[in-house]
């Protein structure tokens with residue numbers, strides 16, 4: 001292990017899956033510099049972004065396991081490259097400051113899972129002298145720390161929530177266990193100094209132990225061969241393997257790899273998928289554990305259904321199969337020949353949703369694959385009839401659970417997980433969906449469907465539309481539902497992702513209070529939920545807010561977080577509202593302040 005005075009590597013391990021503000025990284029590096037006991041002249045800071053979720057070419061998120069990497073190298077490569085460039089740009093200023101201290105910065109993004117294993121391998125690979133762990137993505141840092149302290153031989157520090165760096169173990173250790181080595185996909189790039197430009201910094205791809213140039217024609221071939229390797233060896237061997245320059249050298253190292261005796265199957269697999277028509281994916285995620293249903297992931301070669309197929313599935317659109325009627329038309333439950341349960345939405349003749357909206361919905365939904373989004377399986381067009389075929393979501397809508405007499409009161413933990421799941425669905429549409437952002441435009445409880453596991457699924461994209469550059473201002477087409485419409489949308493027709501944030505804030509208030517959006521105040525007058533709830537939140541009188549049906553069975557901190565998120569979301573000014581990514585972080589208790597937001601959750605009594 002390098003002594004403190006020889007140039008060494010200091011790894012800052014970050015979660016690259018989440019959006020991070022520039023200030024978070026730069027402040028962490030500042031505080032590292034200020035300490036004086038971690039960085040020395042000649043050292044290199046490696047900002048390691050761990051990408052533990054990547055976007056599947058179909059648009060939903062998945063773990064970058066070896067199997068996935070093997071089949072989707074290009075997609076991962078693209079995502080990793082984007083992240084590396086983003087980090088490099090964020091760190092340009094820090095690189096200048098570090099240069100004065102004789103320290104350089106390098107960015108490395110690694111797609112792999114599990115996170116702890118990625119961090120461990122990367123630390124061993126560069127023989128780091130220090131690892132600085134970002135507390136923000138370790139929800140169970142205390143437990144994870146035991147793992148790191150046991151497995152990592154180098155010195156350990158943590159970035160606190162305040163972004164200060166706290167040293168946890170100021171010395172190295174020799175006691176490390178043998179670990180199973182996994183293969184991940186990495187790309188690294190030095191952060192240039194302002195006078196250097198960016199051109200000379202050729203990025204390096206590494207797949208496991210083998211660096212190759214990103215532009216190298218052999219890169220795909222090498223990646224293909226290396227993603228399938230999975231040797232087991234002692235940590236101490238790793239360093240010697242890592243410096244090898246080509247795949248053949250690795251083979252010479254004598255490590256037995258699966259690639260040595262397994263012919264590449266990638267091209268055949270891709271071809272098979274292209275030819276497949278609605279082929280089911282075997283690793284489809286569970287949709288509902290009670291019903292035993294799985295989310296079907298049809299390969300999107302064709303999404304068209306024949307009319308007779310839907311007619312048969314819905315028992316000829318029988319009354320018994322009718323689920324309900326909405327603005328679009330009648331919705332029928334059905335079962336396809338292969339057992340897949342569906343909800344078929346048949347457009348009303350006089351539906352307010354015309355052909356244009358129909359195509360908008362099909363187009364938008366074909367990109368939206370996420371565990372909190374109702375999946376569109378396909379559609380059918382017959383003469384002037386439009387039918388959308390969705391996966392069937394088995395446990396009614398949130399509207400039903402909150403307000404139907406037959407529904408049992410939702411428990412607190414269910415409300416909390418519904419809030420987080422819905423927020424993640426919206427975050428996906430706004431920030432993560434391929435080709436997005438997509439604005440939902442009609443977020444409300446009746447468009448949030450639930451499984452028996454109380455997993456919320458956002459549906460009804462009839463009003464969604466692609467966001468082009470800037471805000472969409474067409475005051476003539478106000479669509480959505482009163483009470484959930486953000487003021488700038490209701491008054492001036494201005495639509496942006498922040499109008500969804502507002503509507504989501506209203507849903508949060510309903511989850512906390514169990515109240516309708518407009519209710520009677522008990523004196524025969526109507527009162528809007530927002531007007532009633534906002535001053536109560538400002539007084540932090542959360543007990544006045546909470547749904548009486550919950551009794552004492554709620555978690556005060558959870559209510560606080562949800563009320564805080566709601567309060568931020570329903571700000572009149574769209575700029576004051578958080579992004580959905582930030583909302584998720586508030587709900588999960590991960591972040592307590594957003595420096596860029598003018599309004600903080602500062603209750604009145606604290607400001608007096």
Ligand SMILES: Nc1ncnc2c1ncn2[C@@H]1O[C@H](COP(=O)(O)OP(=O)(O)OP(=O)(O)O)[C@@H](O)[C@H]1O
Pocket residue numbers: 323324325326327328329330331342343345374390391392393394396397446447449459460
């Ligand atoms: N994918 C689905 N799985 C199960 N039930 C569904 C599905 N989609 C819709 N439904 C149910 O069908 C009924 C009608 O739904 P629809 O979305 O058309 O109307 P709505 O949300 O009630 O009103 P609007 O069209 O004005 O948004 C509702 O009871 C809804 O819960």
